[in-house]
Amino acid sequence: MTTAGAETDGEVGERRRLVNVAYRLLGSLTEAEDAVQEAYARWYALPPGKRREVLAPGAWLTTVTGRICLDLLGSARARRERYVGAWLPEPLPEQLPGGSRTEDLADQVVLDESVAMAFLVVLESMTPAERVALVLHDVFHYPFAEIAAVLGRTPAACKQLASSARRRAGAAPAPVPATARAETVRRVREAWQSKDIAGLVAVLDPAAVMTADGGGLVGAALRPVEGGARIAEYMLAIADRAPGLELLERPVNGAPGLVARRDGVVLTVASFDIADDGRVARIWVVRNPEKLRPWAREG
Structure with a gap:
């Protein structure tokens, strides 16, 4: 696997996007980075010929990262039953200028309404599949055909999962200035x-x-x-x-x-x-x- 210093600008940008996806899915910056690292490890473990056959490496990495997050979300439920007290997502500080993965992972996460603590807490009430479908579609605008590859379900089923997740979330109130x-x-x-x-x-x-x-x-x-x-x-x-x-x-x-x-x-x-x-x-x-x-x- 390439080191952070040897990554191209495209690879750094791709990694940043994947970290943003994984943080919203997992609510944990540490677990998000681990999931993305594992996805890249699987990518570089492919024989060179297999990698060349992948027409869209970004889509491949997104699918693998999503599947890793889905597995983590499934196991997290059991872990959180043993957690002492309430479990809350990891809070993020304000993004600082000039940050990079080697300086501060938190600088990679785009701070918008989809990382608001209220939204992340609501995501915790959803099933892992609902959470993946909602985040990938509503936040990152992935088509259901691509989400289907992550969840191993039909696009129609993924659309239903996202719809169910929206009902759980309820209507978002108008934001206070x-x-x-x-x-x-x-x-x-x-x-x-x-x-x-x-x-x-x-x-x-x-x-x-x-x-x-x-x-x-x-x-x-x-x-x-x-x-x-x-x-x-x-x-x-x-x-x-x-x-x-x-x-x-x-x-x-x-x-x-x-x-x-x-x-x-x-x-x-x-x-x-x-x-x-x-x-x-x-x-x-x-x-x-x-x-x-x-x-x-x-x-």
Whole structure:
């Protein structure tokens, strides 16, 4: 297999596209890279004559990457039954200019609505086949004939899977303007820092839900915390127990979020779903240090 330094621009671009596909399918940057590496390993393991017979190497790599992801999604269900507490997708920091695979894998992922934490969480409710069909068709615009090669089903069956996935996802609400989302997140940060419980309750929807992922490696609520008042109390209890913790406003998966760090080390990344009235409807808190590796350079 070629090394990263020996890859052509076309190969680097192809790898980037595959990583984007795999991250959306798996919700894990680490697993996405592993899946793409395995797909390339299979490509270079083909005899040269066989490789020359492949008319569209990009399509071949996409099919193989999709099949690898499909297998991983199937096994992930069993793994997540043993996972301590809630499992959340790996959050991504803001894409930085000039990044490359060797510098920071996170720089390869295009941050758009298809990597919003709310969308990735919804994908978790789907079957592996539904998830693959929806992501490949609706996000990356692959025809069902090509998706059929990934899933081993007919194009008509793949179309039905995508339709079923859309029903699970439901109608997407109109996005709240970025400035309004940022203002809401700012109000959360300010209320938390000043230990203003009334301010926190005011910015949280009464039916808000907070889900935390510590993976059994660090302390985190094992069950979702429901209700704005309970979430506010929980957040302020953390503030009391965490002297020296900085709370910073940072983009998370392309949307306004919060990052908590101590002594320069990121300990928590929080994503928010903002309702159209400007209040927080959902909070996703990732504390599992294995999922925070892309944030190591947060400054």
